[in-house]
Amino acid sequence: MRDYKWLHEYCLNRFGSAAELEAHLPVPLTPAQLRKISDDRYLSTLSLRVFRAGLKHSVVDAKWPAFEQVFFGFDPEKVVLMGAEHLERLMQDTRIIRHLGKLKSVPRNAQMILDIEKEKGSFGALIADWPVTDIVGLWKYLSKHGHQLGGLSAPRFLRMVGKDTFVPSYDVVAALNAQKIVDKVPTSLRDLATVQGAFNQWHAESGRPMCQLSMMLAYTVNH
DNA sequence: AAGCACGCGCGTGGAATGAG
């Protein structure tokens, strides 16, 4: 495993200057900012991630205003009441993506959000408070309690809302392979813990958010 | 005008395997 110094220098070389590098790195929201996001916006983004999976993002994004309409602005209290016949009816609506499994995931994930509201006050509180040094734990929590959130969907959702996380994308996994941290796509708890440990080390060395380390790592493999 | 294959980019479920 290379140290942060190597990673930083590699990226400076690639971008030519510190300013150019910084311009290409994401900036996560603060816990306070994450708390301010309302639960209907969390459900909207969560659902957008679910429907994007496997499809061209531009296709789904273009239909999103219609999704907001048919799902009552993603108000969890309303969405959770949508029954089977209601969802079957949506299967006829060409303004949205007619995928029953994904449509069913919306009220199910609304239920998860309501459950968390009850326990923590808001979904945003859960997201804001989860420590970045165990972000794989949050991925697991979301895929276990939510629906259609396996694979990279949980980390990608978190990236979309601004929660600091790394994402084991194709490029990031290639970089982790190159540095002999793991030798395949990390899916087991053990491999995920190993990867989390590597990021925690770079994080401690540099003070950089995980999302920036993740992108810098991705830049170290050719594409 | 209608039909089809393709690529997109994943997630799911069940079976098989492994750990304790």
Added chain:
DNA sequence: CTCATTCCACGCGCGTGCTT
């Protein structure tokens, strides 16, 4: 034995671009 994990096959809707 149980429970967790991994493996594998399969499936998903849409838009594009081609053929009929």
